Amino acid sequence: MLSGNLNVVGYGLSAIGPGIGVGIVFAAFINGVARQPEARGQLQSIAFIGFALSEALAILGLVLAFALQ
Amino acid sequence: MISSLPTWLMQAPEPPAPGFKAPSGEDFNIPPMFEGVPVLEYVDKPVIQLIFSVVLILGFFTIATRSAQLLPGRTQWLAEKFHVMVRDSIARDNIGPEFRKFVPYLVALFAFLVVNNLFGIIPLIQFPTFSHPGMAYALAILTWLIYNIVGIRKQGFVGYIQLMTWPPGVPGWVRIILTPIEFLSNILLRPVTLAFRLFGNMFAGHLVLLLFVFGAEYMLLIADSVLLNVLSVGSFAMALIFTGFEAFIQLVQAYIFTILTASYIGASLADEH
Numbered sequence: 579m580l581s582g583n584l585n586v587v588g589y590g591l592s593a594i595g596p597g598i599g600v601g602i603v604f605a606a607f608i609n610g611v612a613r614q615p616e617a618r619g620q621l622q623s624i625a626f627i628g629f630a631l632s633e634a635l636a637i638l639g640l641v642l643a644f645a646l647q
Numbered sequence: 648m649i650s651s652l653p654t655w656l657m658q659a660p661e662p663p664a665p666g667f668k669a670p671s672g673e674d675f676n677i678p679p680m681f682e683g684v685p686v687l688e689y690v691d692k693p694v695i696q697l698i699f700s701v702v703l704i705l706g707f708f709t710i711a712t713r714s715a716q717l718l719p720g721r722t723q724w725l726a727e728k729f730h731v732m733v734r735d736s737i738a739r740d741n742i743g744p745e746f747r748k749f750v751p752y753l754v755a756l757f758a759f760l761v762v763n764n765l766f767g768i769i770p771l772i773q774f775p776t777f778s779h780p781g782m783a784y785a786l787a788i789l790t791w792l793i794y795n796i797v798g799i800r801k802q803g804f805v806g807y808i809q810l811m812t813w814p815p816g817v818p819g820w821v822r823i824i825l826t827p828i829e830f831l832s833n834i835l836l837r838p839v840t841l842a843f844r845l846f847g848n849m850f851a852g853h854l855v856l857l858l859f860v861f862g863a864e865y866m867l868l869i870a871d872s873v874l875l876n877v878l879s880v881g882s883f884a885m886a887l888i889f890t891g892f893e894a895f896i897q898l899v900q901a902y903i904f905t906i907l908t909a910s911y912i913g914a915s916l917a918d919e920h
Contacts, residue, residue, distance in 0.1 A: 587831045619736060619740070620740060623736060623737070626906060627903075627907065630903040633844065634843070634844055637843050637847035637848065638843060638846050640850075640851055641843050643757055644672050644850075
C-alpha cells in the first residue's frame with residue numbers, strides 16, 4: 579500500500595529542466611574561468627544570475643506542489 | 648480504463664496512521680504568542696525575529712563605525728569588508744556608473760537577508776524568517792517599487808515602458824509575441840519569482856531539516872525495532888550534513904536576491920543603445 583500526493587511527482591518533473599539548466603550555466607562558468615582566470619569576478623555574478631533564473635522553475639514547482647492540494 | 652490501474656493507486660489513502668507523521672506546511676504555523684491582545688496578537692515568532700535582526704544589524708554597524716580609525720580593528724574591518732564587497736562586486740558591476748546612491752539599500756538588504764536566513768540554523772531560533780511567504784513578498788515589492796520608480800524617473804514613463812518591452816532590432820511580426828512576454832516577465836513576474844525563490848528555498852531547506860530530525864527522533868525513540876533504532880544515527884548525521892548545506896544555500900540566496908535587485912536597477916537605468 580502506497581499513498582501520497584501526485585503533486586510531488588509534478589515537482590520532480592519540474593525539477594528536470596532547471597537541473598539541466600543549472601548544469602549548463604555552471605559548466606559555462608567553469609569554462610570561462612579556465613580560459614580567462616582574471617575574469618572570475620565578473621563571470622561569477624553573471625553565473626549566479628543565470629543560476630537564479632533557471633532555478634526559478636523548480637522553485638515554482640515546489641511552491642505549487644504545496645499550494646495546490 | 649480505471650480498473651487497469653494497479654491496486655495501490657485505486658485504494659483511498661489511509662486515515663492518518665499512528666506511525667510516523669511526515670512534516671508538512673502545517674509545521675510552519677507557529678501559534679501566536681499573545682492570543683487575544685488587540686495589536687500584539689499579530690506579533691509571532693517571525694515578526695520578533697525581524698525586529699531582532701534589525702536591532703542586531705543596527706548594533707553591529709553602529710559599534711563598528713562609532714570610532715572609525717585609519718587602521719581598522721577587527722569589528723571595523725569586518726563591517727568595511729562587507730560594505731566594500733556589496734559596493735564593488737554587487738552594485739558597481741551590475742548597476743553601472745550611477746551605482747553610488749543604491750549602495751546603502753543594497754548593503755542593508757544583504758545584511759538583513761543574511762541575518763534572517765541564518766536564523767534558520769542558529770540554535771534556539773532555528774526558523775528562517777522568510778519561510779513565511781508574506782515576509783518575502785514585502786521585500787520583493789520594495790525592490791519592484793525601487794526599480795520601476797528609478798527607471799521611470801530616468802527614462803520617462805513612455806521611454807521606460809519602451810525600454811522594458813521594445814528591444815531594438817526585432818522584426819515587426821515577432822513583436823506581437825515578444826512585447827507581451829517582455830512586459831509580463833519584466834514588469835509583472837519579476838517580483839513574483841524574486842519572492843518565490845527566497846521563500847521556496849527557505850521553506851524547502853527547513854522542511855528537509857525537519858524531515859531528518861523528526862525521522863531520527865521517531866526511529867530512535869518511538870519505533871520498536873532495534874534495526875531502526877540503530878539506523879537513526881544515519882538520519883541524525885544527514886541532519887547535521889544538511890545543516891551545513893543549508894548555511895551555504897542561505898548565504899547564496901541572500902546574495903542572489905541582492906544581486907538580482909542590483910541587476911534590475913541596472914536594467915532600468917541602462918541607456919537605450
